[in-house]
Amino acid sequence: MSADISERERVEVCVLALLAAAETMRLEITRTKMVKLLYLADVQSVEHDRITGSGVAWRWMDYGPYDDVLREVEDDLVKRGLVRRETSPREEGGERNVLTAVDTSITVPDDFSDHIRTTVAEKGDWKIEKLMDYAYETKPMAAASQGDTLDFTVMGHLTMADIEESIGKGPAYDPDECTFYASTEDFIEAMWADRGGRPADLAL
Numbered sequence: 001m002s003a004d005i006s007e008r009e010r011v012e013v014c015v016l017a018l019l020a021a022a023e024t025m026r027l028e029i030t031r032t033k034m035v036k037l038l039y040l041a042d043v044q045s046v047e048h049d050r051i052t053g054s055g056v057a058w059r060w061m062d063y064g065p066y067d068d069v070l071r072e073v074e075d076d077l078v079k080r081g082l083v084r085r086e087t088s089p090r091e092e093g094g095e096r097n098v099l100t101a102v103d104t105s106i107t108v109p110d111d112f113s114d115h116i117r118t119t120v121a122e123k124g125d126w127k128i129e130k131l132m133d134y135a136y137e138t139k140p141m142a143a144a145s146q147g148d149t150l151d152f153t154v155m156g157h158l159t160m161a162d163i164e165e166s167i168g169k170g171p172a173y174d175p176d177e178c179t180f181y182a183s184t185e186d187f188i189e190a191m192w193a194d195r196g197g198r199p200a201d202l203a204l
Contacts, residue, residue, distance in 0.1 A: 053112030
């Protein structure tokens with residue numbers, strides 16, 4: 001991920017890529033399912049690459065992992081004509097919102113795209129109740145209380161070596177500071193700055 005893309009833009013691209021993957025697989029994706037699948041793609045990304053990839057600062061909200069930016073991004077993408085939203089009433093009350101990507105060619109330009117596609121392929125046809133139960137059982141959720149920012153370090157502590165090996169794989173998340181950096185390079189420099197500067201023989 002290049003340094004000139006913001007966290008918000010990163011979320012937009014990931015939401016579009018997830019909906020595009022679901023559309024090519026002919027899967028119906030509701031608002032709630034989109035959120036859960038994106039979170040589980042981040043979980044998979046941490047398992048494989050030691051970093052999250054969506055740009056979302058996940059918190060345990062009312063019904064599991066969430067971030068208010070997701071609704072803001074959804075509304076903006078609908079307004080810009082990049083996502084179609086079909087709203088219908090639920091028998092039990094409330095609304096059901098189905099989201100569809102207009103352009104199915106959109107992908108994330110790094111390894112996180114694979115995690116999105118794999119997650120959608122494996123879990124995109126799950127009922128929402130199963131997805132919610134599964135999300136609650138993940139380590140970041142199991143270790144949190146309602147309202148907490150989710151701590152992905154419970155899946156395995158990040159080391160400087162881990163982060164340096166992940167250069168170019170996407171945005172970096174510092175769970176200690178609850179901060180996303182635009183690139184892993186930025187994260188590395190911030191970590192070295194906390195240590196008094198990067199040694200000359202380790203300069204990028």
